[in-house]
Structures are given as structure tokens and as C-alpha cells.
Amino acid sequence: MQVIKVDDSLAVLLPKALVDELGIKEGDDVSVLSIARDAIAVQKAATRAEFLKQIDQFRFPLPEGYKFDRDEANER
Structure with a gap:
């Protein structure tokens, strides 16, 4: 994978x-x-819908x- 510059950050191109x-x-x-x-490690972040399903x-x-x-x- 290659690291590239995007604005003020670095990005990795995923295969x-x-x-x-x-x-x-x-x-x-x-x-x-x-x-x-x-x-x-890279993992897909759970969306709200996936979280509610889980x-x-x-x-x-x-x-x-x-x-x-x-x-x-x-009142408690």
C-alpha cells in the first residue's frame, strides 16, 4: 500500500x-x-443501523x- 498526502493529512490507498x-x-x-x-489493523466501523441490529x-x-x-x- 502507498501513503499519499491529502491536504494536511496522510492517507493510505487500500487494495x-x-x-x-x-x-x-x-x-x-x-x-x-x-x-x-x-x-x-483496519476494520469497517459499525453504522448506527448495524449497531442497533447487534x-x-x-x-x-x-x-x-x-x-x-x-x-x-x-421520581426515583
């Missing part, structure tokens, strides 16, 4: 094989992590007839 593997496209957010002094597994059923009362919750 097509990696782009395809990560499923990223122009405009996507990615995380770049330093995993060693001379090594980095967190959905932690939902649990509420009791029948349950209704959230904001005023009651704020």
Missing part, C-alpha cells in the same frame, strides 16, 4: 481485495488501530401490560 473483503465503499467510516509498533440480541420481553411512565421513573 481492492481488502476493500471487497471488508465490504467498504467511498464515504464509509473505518477504524485504524495500532496493533504493534510497525503494524496496523444490540437487539439484548432485548428482553416486558411484562404484559407494562407501560413506561417517565414521571414515575424520574
Whole structure:
């Protein structure tokens, strides 16, 4: 990969094989992590929709007839 200058920053051109593997496209957010002094890892950053999909597994059923009362919750 090659490092190029873009304005006041540096950018890395990602090879097509990696782009395809990560499923990223122009405009996507990615995380770049330093995993060693001379090594980095690149991962696609989760979007809000992906995050909500992942967190959905932690939902649990509420009791029948349950209704959230904001005023009651704020009295505590």
C-alpha cells in the first residue's frame, strides 16, 4: 500500500481485495488501530443501523401490560 498526502493529512490507498473483503465503499467510516509498533489493523466501523441490529440480541420481553411512565421513573 502507498501513503499519499491529502491536504494536511496522510492517507493510505487500500487494495481492492481488502476493500471487497471488508465490504467498504467511498464515504464509509473505518477504524485504524495500532496493533504493534510497525503494524496496523483496519476494520469497517459499525453504522448506527448495524449497531442497533447487534444490540437487539439484548432485548428482553416486558411484562404484559407494562407501560413506561417517565414521571414515575424520574421520581426515583
